[in-house]
Amino acid sequence: MSNTRLGEARGEELPEKENSVTVRIIGHVRNEVPSGKVDDWGEIASEVVLDEEYKPSLEGIEQFSHIIVIFWMHQVDEYRPKVRPQGRTDIPEQGTFATRTPFRPNPIGISAVKLLSRKGPILKVIGLDCYDNTPVLDIKPYNAVDRGRVEIEIPDWMRKLMEERETDNPRYLY
Amino acid sequence: MSNTRLGEARGEELPEKENSVTVRIIGHVRNEVPSGKVDDWGEIASEVVLDEEYKPSLEGIEQFSHIIVIFWMHQVDEYRPKVRPQGRTDIPEQGTFATRTPFRPNPIGISAVKLLSRKGPILKVIGLDCYDNTPVLDIKPYNAVDRGRVEIEIPDWMRKLMEERETDNPRYLY
Numbered sequence: 558m559s560n561t562r563l564g565e566a567r568g569e570e571l572p573e574k575e576n577s578v579t580v581r582i583i584g585h586v587r588n589e590v591p592s593g594k595v596d597d598w599g600e601i602a603s604e605v606v607l608d609e610e611y612k613p614s615l616e617g618i619e620q621f622s623h624i625i626v627i628f629w630m631h632q633v634d635e636y637r638p639k640v641r642p643q644g645r646t647d648i649p650e651q652g653t654f655a656t657r658t659p660f661r662p663n664p665i666g667i668s669a670v671k672l673l674s675r676k677g678p679i680l681k682v683i684g685l686d687c688y689d690n691t692p693v694l695d696i697k698p699y700n701a702v703d704r705g706r707v708e709i710e711i712p713d714w715m716r717k718l719m720e721e722r723e724t725d726n727p728r729y730l731y
Numbered sequence: 732m733s734n735t736r737l738g739e740a741r742g743e744e745l746p747e748k749e750n751s752v753t754v755r756i757i758g759h760v761r762n763e764v765p766s767g768k769v770d771d772w773g774e775i776a777s778e779v780v781l782d783e784e785y786k787p788s789l790e791g792i793e794q795f796s797h798i799i800v801i802f803w804m805h806q807v808d809e810y811r812p813k814v815r816p817q818g819r820t821d822i823p824e825q826g827t828f829a830t831r832t833p834f835r836p837n838p839i840g841i842s843a844v845k846l847l848s849r850k851g852p853i854l855k856v857i858g859l860d861c862y863d864n865t866p867v868l869d870i871k872p873y874n875a876v877d878r879g880r881v882e883i884e885i886p887d888w889m890r891k892l893m894e895e896r897e898t899d900n901p902r903y904l905y
Contacts, residue, residue, distance in 0.1 A: 616826035
């Protein structure tokens with residue numbers, strides 16, 4: 558809990574507790590998916606609508622074909638220490654940090670998506686796995702052109718899931 | 732500002748303002764870099780020390796060769812709407828979201844790093860571009876094995892910077 562403001566309001570000084578940070582919401586996702594299960598986000602079009610004050614900070618982003626959107630999965634309010642990936646009984650239970658489950662201590666999502674266009678503070682993107690009205694916390698350019706240089710290893714269970722999911726949606730690819 | 736707690740402390744009900752979220756600090760980075768400029772983070776060894784309560788959520792993560800660390804750049808307290816990438820005068824000014832500058836509305840950093848080992852709630856990693864004591868907000872597996880499928884474009888200025896930086900440090904590669 559962030560107690561600084563609470564302390565101020567009480568007129569007393571609380572010891573600084575470093576167990577949380579306050580993160581500004583800089584904008585919201587707008588699309589036609591209010592909630593529920595989506596089989597393939599790859600074709601979902603969304604607008605990332607930043608608050609007007611952040612418009613100058615988007616200048617030049619249209620030179621990137623892909624961007625990383627960092628968002629807050631506001632519909633999730635549960636933390637599960639372990640999960641079965643995608644709820645599948647044929648995959649062993651994993652620690653939450655070993656998966657992309659939304660049931661995390663902090664429901665922060667990061668997705669790399671294709672940027673179609675920018676108009677002022679509004680980014681049109683495709684393939685963003687966010688519900689309508691999802692708060693946005695940051696935008697970063699996606700620059701993984703040289704990633705082939707790095708050899709990485711993943712568990713068999715994730716390889717299986719990825720092979721089954723026939724999509725070129727780059728959100729899985731960061 | 733998150734006003735819910737402030738309102739409670741005053742004994743009045745404030746309208747819910749959705750302009751911030753409170754994010755738990757789940758652990759901290761430990762290394763030998765207290766601050767300052769670092770030319771190459773690629774060889775810097777760090778420990779990501781999660782709070783004991785999150786130990787179960789790390790189970791299975793050691794099956795990944797690389798992980799994504801999401802952190803809070805706590806030494807940065809300034810937002811600059813536009814920047815020159817890496818302070819270089821030979822590169823045109825860009826909007827902050829078109830760069831990886833730390834001077835963002837929210838100083839959230841994300842880095843993909845090599846995971847050397849795990850011991851309980853402690854992850855040994857290499858190449859993490861964080862100062863000692865940096866708060867950690869989330870850990871995700873890095874699964875970009877198939878990323879070669881996606882063609883991406885980046886601006887010339889970033890290509891130039893990346894070509895100049897001769898490193899295989901994967902933190903640039905998500």
